Amino acid sequence: MTHLCKETLVAVVNGQLPGPAIEVREGDTVAINVINKSRYNITIHWHGVKQRLNCWADGVPMITQCPILPNHSMTYRFNVTGQEGTLWWHSHVPSLRATVHGALIIRPRHGAASYPFVKPHREIPVIVGDWWQMDLVQLNKELKNGTYEYNATVAATINGKLGDVHNCSGKIEDGYVLEVEPGKTYLLRIINAALTSEYYFKIAGHRFTVVAADANYVNPYTTDVIAIAPGETVDALLVADASPAGSYYMVAQDIQPPITDYTEPKLIARGTVRYQSSNNGGEDEAPSSSDVPMAPEMPGLHDRMVSFYFHGNLTSQHRRSPVPTHVDDRLFVTLSAGSVCRHGQSCKRRGNIQESIILVTMNDVSFLLPTAAAAAPLLESHYYYGQNKTATGGGVDLHTLPDRPRKKFNFTDSALIHHGPKEERLEPTERAATARRFRHGATVEVVFQSTAVMQSHYNPMHLHGHDMFVLAQGLGNYDAARDVARYNVVDPPVKNTVLVPSLGWAAVWFVADNPGVWYLHCHYEYHASMGMATVFIVDDGTTADSTLPPPPADLPKCGHNNNLTPNELNPHVGKSDVSYINIV
Structure with missing residues (x-):
C-alpha cells in the first residue's frame, strides 16, 4: 500500500484494510476458515468473544495453539451465546494486528428491535488505527531487542484512510466519508485497532449518546467526545441533526502521556460527515472544493482527564451476570x-x-x-497433564505471578x-x-x-x-x-x-x-x-458443562519453520511430543 509517497508491504485479509466485518446474531455458531497466504505465521484472536468451554479457539500463539504456518489453514469454530454488541478480530502475532483486523458485530437474536435504545437507521463500523512506514515484523524484533526508537508511526487512520490533514507532494490523502440523512439516527460501532495510541474521537457540530462498551450495554449518556484505548470498543448513537447545508470533520487524535522520555509524533486522522442531498450520492463521492467542513475543537494532546472522566461515566445496563458478593x-x-x-x-x-x-x-x-519444552502450547500441556503431574524433564516451568x-x-x-x-x-x-x-x-x-x-x-x-x-x-x-x-x-x-x-x-x-x-x-x-x-x-x-472439552482434531501442530526464531512469531522448535506444565 502507498501512503505519504511511500510504498509499504503490509499483511491484509481478503485484500482489505480494515478486513471484512463478520456479522452474526446472538446464539449463532460461527466457522471461519483462515487461509494463510502470507509469509508469516498467523493466529487470529476473536477479541472479547468469551469462548465458553472453547479456549482452543482463542487464537494466541503458543498459549492456546500453534501458529498457522504459511500455506496452511485452520477453521476457527465458536459460538456467541450470551453476547451482543461490537467486538473485533485481529492477528495475535505481535505487531501484525495493525493491518490484520476487522469488526465482529453480534446483533440481538430477535433483531434491532431488541436494542435497549432507539432502532438506528444504519449501523456503521468505525475503526481507528495507525499507519506505520516500516515492516511490522521488524518492529516486533526491535521492541524485543530494546532498539526501537519510537518514530515509525506516521499517521492515524479512520477505516484505513488517513484523511486530508495529510498530503504527499501536494496530493491530498483520501479520507473516510460518512453520508447521513437529516434527522436519522446512526449507530457508530467504534473500535480502536491501533498498536500504540488511545484516541479522542469527535464529529464537529454533533454529539454522541454512548450505549455500549466492549459488547456490554451501558446506561446511555451524552457527550461530544469519545475516548477509546487500544482494544476497546464503544457503541454510540449519532443523530444527524446539524445543518444539512454543511459538512463536518470526523477527527481521531491520539492522546499522549503528560511526561515522556522521547518525542512522539502527533497522530491525527480526519474524515467527513456529509448530508445527503440531490447534488451528491454515495459515500465514496468526494465533496466539492468549495465545501469546507467544520472542524471540531479537540482536547489537548496531553489532556488525559477527558479520558479519565469518560471512562468514569460508564455504568452498566442489562447485565447478564450479577455482581459478585464476595472475593476469593x-x-x-x-x-x-x-x-x-x-x-x-x-x-x-x-x-x-x-x-x-x-x-x-x-x-x-x-x-x-517458555522455550524449554516448546513442543506444544500451554493449553494443550495443561489439558493433557494438568496441575498434578510431576515434571521429569522437558516440562514447562511456569513461575507463579506474585500477589x-x-x-x-x-x-x-x-x-x-x-x-x-x-x-x-x-x-x-x-x-x-x-x-x-x-x-x-x-x-x-x-x-x-x-x-x-x-x-x-x-x-x-x-x-x-x-x-x-x-x-x-x-x-x-x-x-x-x-x-x-x-x-x-x-x-x-x-x-x-x-x-x-x-x-x-x-x-x-x-x-x-x-x-x-x-x-x-x-x-x-x-x-x-x-x-x-x-x-x-x-x-x-x-x-x-464446566469441563474443557478435548481439542478439535484439526488444531494446528507445531513444527519446523525457518521464518522466525523461538520467542518471536514462531516460538516452537519442531518436536511432536506434548509436554506438561509445572507451576513453581
Whole structure:
C-alpha cells in the first residue's frame, strides 16, 4: 500500500484494510476458515468473544495453539451465546494486528428491535488505527531487542484512510466519508485497532449518546467526545441533526502521556460527515472544493482527564451476570518498566543499550514464553497433564505471578520517570513465564497500579475468556483503606479491556468460570511485546458443562519453520511430543 509517497508491504485479509466485518446474531455458531497466504505465521484472536468451554479457539500463539504456518489453514469454530454488541478480530502475532483486523458485530437474536435504545437507521463500523512506514515484523524484533526508537508511526487512520490533514507532494490523502440523512439516527460501532495510541474521537457540530462498551450495554449518556484505548470498543448513537447545508470533520487524535522520555509524533486522522442531498450520492463521492467542513475543537494532546472522566461515566445496563458478593482471591499488580542484562551477564544500567534491554513488567516480572519444552502450547500441556503431574524433564516451568510487587514505594513519583537514584534501585527485573491458577467459580479481585518507573503510559489491560466488573479507577496510588469504599458494586461497567489511567489505578473483579489457559496482557503493543503479560489458568469444574472439552482434531501442530526464531512469531522448535506444565 502507498501512503505519504511511500510504498509499504503490509499483511491484509481478503485484500482489505480494515478486513471484512463478520456479522452474526446472538446464539449463532460461527466457522471461519483462515487461509494463510502470507509469509508469516498467523493466529487470529476473536477479541472479547468469551469462548465458553472453547479456549482452543482463542487464537494466541503458543498459549492456546500453534501458529498457522504459511500455506496452511485452520477453521476457527465458536459460538456467541450470551453476547451482543461490537467486538473485533485481529492477528495475535505481535505487531501484525495493525493491518490484520476487522469488526465482529453480534446483533440481538430477535433483531434491532431488541436494542435497549432507539432502532438506528444504519449501523456503521468505525475503526481507528495507525499507519506505520516500516515492516511490522521488524518492529516486533526491535521492541524485543530494546532498539526501537519510537518514530515509525506516521499517521492515524479512520477505516484505513488517513484523511486530508495529510498530503504527499501536494496530493491530498483520501479520507473516510460518512453520508447521513437529516434527522436519522446512526449507530457508530467504534473500535480502536491501533498498536500504540488511545484516541479522542469527535464529529464537529454533533454529539454522541454512548450505549455500549466492549459488547456490554451501558446506561446511555451524552457527550461530544469519545475516548477509546487500544482494544476497546464503544457503541454510540449519532443523530444527524446539524445543518444539512454543511459538512463536518470526523477527527481521531491520539492522546499522549503528560511526561515522556522521547518525542512522539502527533497522530491525527480526519474524515467527513456529509448530508445527503440531490447534488451528491454515495459515500465514496468526494465533496466539492468549495465545501469546507467544520472542524471540531479537540482536547489537548496531553489532556488525559477527558479520558479519565469518560471512562468514569460508564455504568452498566442489562447485565447478564450479577455482581459478585464476595472475593476469593486478591492480586495487587504493578504495571511498570525495568531492565535486564543481555545474555544474562552483569551490566551497569539501562543507559547502555549494548549491555541491557528495557522491558515492561507485572509485579517486577517480564513475561517470556517458555522455550524449554516448546513442543506444544500451554493449553494443550495443561489439558493433557494438568496441575498434578510431576515434571521429569522437558516440562514447562511456569513461575507463579506474585500477589504483589516485591518492593513497596511511591508508585507514581514523577522523579522515577527519568534516570536517577530512586529509579536505579527499582530498575533491575527478571524475565519468566508467569501464571496464576484459580479454582473454577472463584471470584478474583485484581487491582492494577501503574507506576512511574521509566514511563508514564496508560495501560489497557485485556483479559481473554472473561469480562471484568470495573469497580473503580483513580489517580495516584491505590489505598485499600480509602478506595474500597468507592467501589461501584451496583452497576459497574463490564469490560474485556480495562484502561488503567496513566500514573493511576483500576480495580476489577472477574469470575473464573471458564476453564482453560487465558492470556492477560496490555493492549499497548510496546508493552505486549516487551512482556506486560501473564496467563490465568482456570481449573475445570465438577460437571460436564464446566469441563474443557478435548481439542478439535484439526488444531494446528507445531513444527519446523525457518521464518522466525523461538520467542518471536514462531516460538516452537519442531518436536511432536506434548509436554506438561509445572507451576513453581
